Amino acid sequence: MKLEKVTEGTTKRRYDDACGTALALEFLGERWSMLVLRELMFGPRRFGAIKANLPGISANVLTQRLEAMEAAGILIRRKLAHPANVPVYELTRWGYEAEPIVQVMGRWAARSRRHDPFAFMSTASAMQSLLALVDRAGLADWRATIGFRFPDDGFLLRIAEGDMTIARVEEPVADTVFSGDTMAMRRTIYGKQGLDAEGLLGLRGDPEVARRFVDLFRLPEKIA
Structure with missing residues (x-):
């Protein structure tokens, strides 16, 4: 060359x-x-x-x-x-093709003590956080569809063959569908504060699928 x-x-x-x-x-x-x-x-x-x-x-x-x-x-x-x-x-x-860069940077910076998990978060940022922080081992031997219905946006997540993909959709049709804003999403997914209560994600569909999905996520430990 x-x-x-x-x-x-x-x-x-x-x-x-x-x-x-x-x-x-x-x-x-x-x-x-x-x-x-x-x-x-x-x-x-x-x-x-x-x-x-x-x-x-x-x-x-x-x-x-x-x-x-x-x-x-x-x-x-x-x-x-x-x-x-x-x-x-x-x-x-x-x-x-730059998507892995966004995920790696987000995962890396989330370990900083300056990271504020409750600052403003767009719906795209919320979905990228799921891709960055999911426990990949927990995806093995599981097939499921997960929907997110935000006030002005919707997404469909597909879990299959040890991987998770996310696509924007008008109205998600899935095994279980979460609804709420991105603050509720963080309280439920990362804060483990539960479902179907004020300030938390609502749920429509299979509660066992929802529980297993929420268990896939943890914020990384902060640097010393």
């Missing part, structure tokens, strides 16, 4: 370093970029939906990040088919 020195591009390089990590930081190292990536991990989203789930970001900064990530080939802008006919942003196949 012939190696060529890259001297031109659409953006100014910030690092004179051949390491792929340096290039990854050029793509995703700006403030908010990784969180934009996270919000798109479960499918295309409208500009307003992305902004609503990133408290503190301005419309101007979000526009800049989306444009930069599009120029880098991480995402595309397209219009949904009729009858929606609205513009959305969607990760490219290469963009989706």
Whole structure:
């Protein structure tokens, strides 16, 4: 394979370093970029939906990040088919390949004593936390479907062959369906505070499946 020195591009390089990590930081190292990536991990989203789930970001900064990530080939802008006919942003196949980075970073940082598990959490962030913190050994020899119905979002989780996948859906149909907001999700899943009470997740479906699912998750121990 012939190696060529890259001297031109659409953006100014910030690092004179051949390491792929340096290039990854050029793509995703700006403030908010990784969180934009996270919000798109479960499918295309409208500009307003992305902004609503990133408290503190301005419309101007979000526009800049989306444009930069599009120029880098991480995402595309397209219009949904009729009858929606609205513009959305969607990760490219290469963009989706960054999902393990989001999970590893989240799992690593959750060990810090600065991690606040009860700060604002978007629905996409909540689902990414499940992928990052699930006990993989507990998935073995189990097949199940789990739904999450948030006030403005829905997800379907499939457990099979020792793995767990998550997809955004309009209305989850599953063995058991949890309902509530992301704060209730954290109290039930990570706080082990129970179900079907004020401030906790509601439940529809098989309670045994729900119990086994909740038992799969623990927050990691903090660093000394």
